[in-house]
Structure formats: structure tokens, C-alpha cells
Amino acid sequence: MSKLIVEHMVLGRLENNCYYLHKEGETEAIMVDPSTKANVIYDTLKEKGLTLKAILITHGHFDHFMAVNELKEMFEGVTVYAGAKESVLLEDPSMNHSILIGKPYVVKTDVPVKDGDEITVGSMKCKVIETPGHSVGGVCYYFEEDDVLISGDTLFFESVGRTDFPTGNAGELRMSITEKLYKLPDNTSVYPGHGDATSIGHEKVYNPFCCIV
Numbered sequence: 232m233s234k235l236i237v238e239h240m241v242l243g244r245l246e247n248n249c250y251y252l253h254k255e256g257e258t259e260a261i262m263v264d265p266s267t268k269a270n271v272i273y274d275t276l277k278e279k280g281l282t283l284k285a286i287l288i289t290h291g292h293f294d295h296f297m298a299v300n301e302l303k304e305m306f307e308g309v310t311v312y313a314g315a316k317e318s319v320l321l322e323d324p325s326m327n328h329s330i331l332i333g334k335p336y337v338v339k340t341d342v343p344v345k346d347g348d349e350i351t352v353g354s355m356k357c358k359v360i361e362t363p364g365h366s367v368g369g370v371c372y373y374f375e376e377d378d379v380l381i382s383g384d385t386l387f388f389e390s391v392g393r394t395d396f397p398t399g400n401a402g403e404l405r406m407s408i409t410e411k412l413y414k415l416p417d418n419t420s421v422y423p424g425h426g427d428a429t430s431i432g433h434e435k436v437y438n439p440f441c442c443i444v
């Protein structure tokens with residue numbers, strides 16, 4: 232089993248982590264939350280000899296998906312995955328806040344996913360974990376074989392996502408983190424939508440908003 236490589240670029244004025252994942256020695260790539268600047272993403276992937284096969288969206292805030300439609304045109308046969316319940320944000324520029332920056336933007340998901348669904352791209356495999364709270368249909372993507380979690384804006388390095396946007400819910404966010412994410416092994420690497428990477432074990436001890444130790 233070859234190793235999963237997780238790389239990222241920081242794009243957009245909200246400094247989003249746009250992750251791209253591929254197996255060592257393989258060319259098929261997954262992009263998570265392509266924030267903006269599709270041309271930069273395209274050039275980066277091409278330079279590395281990677282072919283984009285799938286886009287995974289963690290949730291429907293504009294800063295996580297405004298390069299999706301362009302990337303779908305640039306690469307052939309890209310499948311877009313997002314939480315089924317998140318279409319209320321993804322398909323509504325007021326709900327996803329793209330209207331606030333004067334660039335109304337909507338995305339249609341190819342494959343709406345729900346809790347427990349498995350996504351396979353090349354030899355990469357991940358499981359969908361529904362984590363409502365930051366938004367109603369937000370999900371995390373768990374690459375179990377590789378001990379990797381892509382956490383979107385649910386769990387950050389020593390912080391958590393805000394819950395004051397439409398469909399946010401502080402109680403649900405706490406439940407998502409403590410009842411779902413903290414059940415993953417401590418050595419799981421956590422890659423959030425903004426800021427530094429962390430691990431489940433670190434957050435259980437040091438997260439001031441969701442500490443259970």
C-alpha cells in the first residue's frame with residue numbers, strides 16, 4: 232500500500248488551505264475545498280504531473296469552493312462530492328455568502344454524500360463523517376488507512392469553527408467534535424480549512440473549546 236501524500240496551497244484572502252492528495256507514485260489526485268484561483272491550482276497540479284479526478288467539498292461557505300466550476304472545465308471527468316444536506320448553502324449565493332463579496336456563485340454536487348459513505352478515487356479511499364454545527368451539512372473526510380482527517384472548518388488547531396452563520400449550531404458542533412471526531416484514533420492527523428495541521432490526540436488535550444481530558 233503506497234503512502235497518501237497530503238499537500239496544500241493557501242489561497243484567497245481568507246487564507247484557505249486547499250489540499251490536494253495523491254498516493255506516492257500515482258498521478259490521480261483529489262482536491263479538497265478549492266477556494267479560488269483555478270489557474271494556480273491547475274498549474275500546480277500539472278507541474279507535479281497530477282490529474283484531478285475528484286473534488287471534495289467540506290461545506291458550503293464561498294471561500295471553500297469558488298474554483299470548483301472552473302476546475303471542472305479545465306480537467307476532464309472530475310466528480311464533485313459534498314454533503315447532501317449542504318446543497319442549501321452550495322446552491323444559494325446568500326446562504327453561502329458569495330453574494331457578500333459581490334461574486335454570486337453556486338455549485339451543483341455530482342455525488343451528494345452522507346454519514347458513512349465511502350469515496351474511492353484511484354487507490355485512495357475515504358469515509359464521510361457528517362459534522363453539523365459550523366453549517367448544517369458540513370462533512371469531514373476520513374482516510375482511515377492513512378490516519379488522515381480533512382476537517383474543514385469544524386475542528387482547527389486548538390480552535391473550532393464559528394457557529395453564527397446561517398444553519399450554524401454550537402451544540403451540534405460540540406457533539407460533532409466530541410462524539411465523532413474525538414472517537415478517531417489519537418494519532419489521526421487533522422488538516423483544517425484554515426491554519427496549522429494538528430492531531431486528534433492534541434486537540435482532546437489542548438483545544439480550549441472542546442477539551443475532554
Ligand SMILES: [Zn+2]
Pocket residue numbers: 290292365384
Ligand atoms: Zn466555513
